[in-house]
Amino acid sequence: MTVSAWAPLRRSAFRALWLAQFASNIGTWAQTVGAQWLMGDLGGSALQVALVQTATTLPVFLLVVPSGALGDILDRRHVLISGQALMLAGAAGLMLLAGTDKATPSSLLGLLALMAIGQALSMPSFQAIQPELVSREEIPQAALLNGVNMNVGRAIGPALGGLLIALAGSEATFAFNTVSFLGVLIVLARWKRPSDHRPLGAEHITTAVRTGARYVASSPLFRRVLTRLLVFIVFGSGLWALLPAIARGPLQLDASGYGVLLGSVGTGAIGGAFVVPKLLQRMSKNRLVLFATWVYAAATSTAVLTASFPVVIVAMLLTGACWIATLSTFNATAQVMLPSWTRARALAYYQLILMGGQALGAVVWGAVADAYSLRTAMIVPAAAMAVAVLAATKWFPLLDRSLDISPATYWDAPPEIDDTYAGPVLVTVEWPVAKENEDEFIDAMQKVGRARRRTGATMWGLFRDTEKPETFLETFTVATWQEHLRQHIERGTVVDQQNQEAARALAKGDAHVRHLLFAEPKKPD
Structure with missing residues (x-):
């Protein structure tokens, strides 16, 4: 429906x-x-x-x-x-x-x-x-609006x-x-x-910033969204910076004519809000972004290839619709893949790229316009955008299926210790794996490793025991016991649980977990 x-x-x-x-x-x-x-x-x-x-x-x-x-x-x-x-x-x-x-x-x-x-x-x-x-079903429409x-x-x-x-x-x-x-x-x-559920209390701001950066670095699906956003914004932002110059120059418009151009972009955005939901019923997110980017590139080029005001108005209507279609798709995709505990800090990087990309694009294409011409400054990025979106669609496709990012507690309870800020913590998990499942197990554990890093691990590795080749040792470190407790209680998701269960299904017995605290030497008397 x-x-x-x-x-x-x-x-x-x-x-x-x-x-x-x-x-x-x-x-x-x-x-x-x-x-x-x-x-x-x-x-x-x-x-x-x-x-x-x-x-x-x-x-x-x-x-x-x-x-x-x-x-x-x-x-x-x-x-x-x-x-x-x-x-x-x-x-x-x-x-x-x-x-x-x-x-x-x-x-x-x-x-x-x-x-x-x-x-x-x-x-x-x-x-x-x-x-x-x-x-959850209305998030794409909310992003559009x-x-x-x-x-x-x-x-x-x-x-x-x-x-x-x-x-x-x-x-x-x-x-x-x-x-x-x-x-x-x-x-x-x-x-x-509703009040937030934080059994372990609020994090320290510096820890929260580091954890957010670690989450983004360990989330390839979210990084795809950021990469696609950067490609689109850097090449597409020249329009906003150069539209006043286009109005004054090739089109010979006064302030009211420039206002009509801006109004056309806004009207196109409203039209895009009607059209995009229907298009998403007929094509994937990747095809929609590809199509919208190509139309956007053609429309922005049209603005400097003709002096016909009505034609440019139509082009601005299309740019508004395609701009909103592309950015709302990126934004909605990001929102539905980010768990609540890290959503704001991860989306901060989205905003950073959105603003930084527009600033960079304005400077670069403004300099090109000064050095060469307005036509060059609009057509070159449009052509580059049309080519780049093809490569980005192939190498960084957007996720079309839904991920269950609802909270899940799926680890066995860790031992209790008095000093919850002690650390670093080394966690080892011994996995017995049958020889015929080794390759599949190693692949499955890569997703588990990314989940460990996203939720707080500073280092992660998977090792094979040389004396017992069918035994694999997973190791990861966490800065403090408090951070490890957050992994257990606050940061797990259903999709993380599913990835761990997929790896566990390939093991031939129960995994053995150990928790080790850093042995800090006592100060001499």
Whole structure:
């Protein structure tokens, strides 16, 4: 049965947050125009005008990974409220300073940086709560709707910002943004989120960051999503950076014409939200991304190959639909394969690549446009994207089947010790394996090893006993006994359990487990 593109909006919590976030996205883009305009009114230099963009992006890039860790070790609703409160404080400060003519270039940049810190706090947790707001079957549609939300906000916000500046000055954009954050805060305050189940308490932030990095490094399926995202973003982000130059240059448009181009992208994104669920009923994720990427490449090239405004409008409609189709597919794929205990910190890397890739692409293709031409800067990445997506589809295919990532406790209880922070811990598992099953067992254990590393092991290995060739010794180390307890109690999933059972089925007897603590020498008297 096809799930409606709008099905997530039937759920009250998702609908309320989506509508509040829609207003917030519009306010954010309107404020961007207001901030740039205010910097010009304050007599800011060209460098200071450019630093507006730096102040709004650099803190996010630097803080999104530790913010993802916070989203996993603290209540995500509280993290979101803290992030939104920081952004509200920054917008309100800008409103007051601009309204009382006390703003300076330094205070403007400082308050924008404060808002960026709030955005960094919010982004991973906002992505991580989506599976808590909708059913598993509705996650792709939720990802589509969130993408539509962002793209339509991007189209409407700048136009609204220009109108507000004309009517009441730049402080009006800051006032609108302040009110939009109030809406999000009210929705979050009213949301009755179930409390997290953490039998061992919260992790330390530095441990959580390391564990998140280890999870990403040991999850080849998630790394495929990150790789596909990077390929698409680096080659596809030139459109967003160069669209104003295309509007002013080959198309000879004024500001209203540029607004129509942005609106066309947003309209295409809305259309994509209708079409993508139906396409996914007829083709795999990989074919959908391949098809959407090719159409996106052709459409972005069209924007510099013709001076016909109607043709470019059609091309922008297609780019909006294909952009939302590709990114929502990546986002939904990531969300359904990440267990709750690490979802925010892993999705932080998704956001890092999304933002970093756009920044890198804008710089690279902007430099190409300056050195050669706009046409070169659009056609070269489009052609490279069309070729790269073929290779990426072959070497890094997206997972089409569903994984059961629900929590599972499947290890035998470890011995009890007094000092739970003692370590490092060495765990050995002796596996007796019949000769005819050896090759299959070694292959099965690779999945087990990745699960050990994802859940906390710093090293893992599988060894054959030279004196008893039918005995294999699995070894892995964990930093502390506390971390090993988390492997037992908090971090296991059903798919990890299935992989271990597959390996156990190839053994010819029970596995023998030993736990060893590092023998630290006593200090001399």
